[in-house]
Amino acid sequence: MSIVLASSSPRRRELLERAGVVFEVVVSPAEEIHDAGMKPHLLCELNATLKAAAVAETRPDATVIGSDTLVFIDDMPLGKPADMDQAREMLRRLSGRTHQVCTGVCVIHPGGGKNVFHDLTDVTFRQLDDATIENYFSKVNPLDKAGAYGIQECGEMIVSEISGSFENVMGLPVAKVVEALE
Numbered sequence: 001m002s003i004v005l006a007s008s009s010p011r012r013r014e015l016l017e018r019a020g021v022v023f024e025v026v027v028s029p030a031e032e033i034h035d036a037g038m039k040p041h042l043l044c045e046l047n048a049t050l051k052a053a054a055v056a057e058t059r060p061d062a063t064v065i066g067s068d069t070l071v072f073i074d075d076m077p078l079g080k081p082a083d084m085d086q087a088r089e090m091l092r093r094l095s096g097r098t099h100q101v102c103t104g105v106c107v108i109h110p111g112g113g114k115n116v117f118h119d120l121t122d123v124t125f126r127q128l129d130d131a132t133i134e135n136y137f138s139k140v141n142p143l144d145k146a147g148a149y150g151i152q153e154c155g156e157m158i159v160s161e162i163s164g165s166f167e168n169v170m171g172l173p174v175a176k177v178v179e180a181l182e
């Protein structure tokens, strides 16, 4: 059975490799939907499904994995920041508080059967002053990451506590994905 990861994210690739899964990567051409009116976990699942379905169309022989990660606080989703000002704004908003990271996953099997699910992790941030935020951005590029941070890159500078799966925050709840592949 061939497995395709429908993602451009190097973090997702690394997580799936580490789990011992053999797969190819095909970047999905699907456009993400950003609808702030939708419940965040449904939005993640929908975007994961759009990403997987666009690749499954061209690879009906394969099992295709699509995923989408959103950070949200007070039910407001934060995707990837458009620029550095928006990135600063996002970290100021997350400072000193607990937020949720949701990764939606869609696994489409040959024949069209689907597993769609999500995982949630609570992440608590330290109090961040502007100097700490600038220092963090001098080490980590926030622009390709939901919520403008990467827990796997100098996470200790900004995160004080997490409750739930670390891999889910990085972009893929690997244990649940492996279960869906079995």
Ligand SMILES: Cc1cn([C@H]2C[C@H](O)[C@@H](COP(=O)(O)OP(=O)(O)OP(=O)(O)O)O2)c(=O)[nH]c1=O
Pocket (backbone or CB within 6 Å): 006, 007, 008, 009, 011, 012, 027, 028, 032, 051, 067, 068, 069, 070, 071, 080, 101, 144, 145, 146, 147, 149, 150, 151, 152, 169, 170, 171
């Ligand atoms: C919160 C958080 C997000 N991220 C990353 C994971 C995802 O790559 C990205 C969220 O954007 P996504 O739109 O979920 O994914 P992507 O555009 O990078 O890749 P693709 O759609 O092709 O699968 O943020 C981290 O690496 N660390 C973190 O701590």
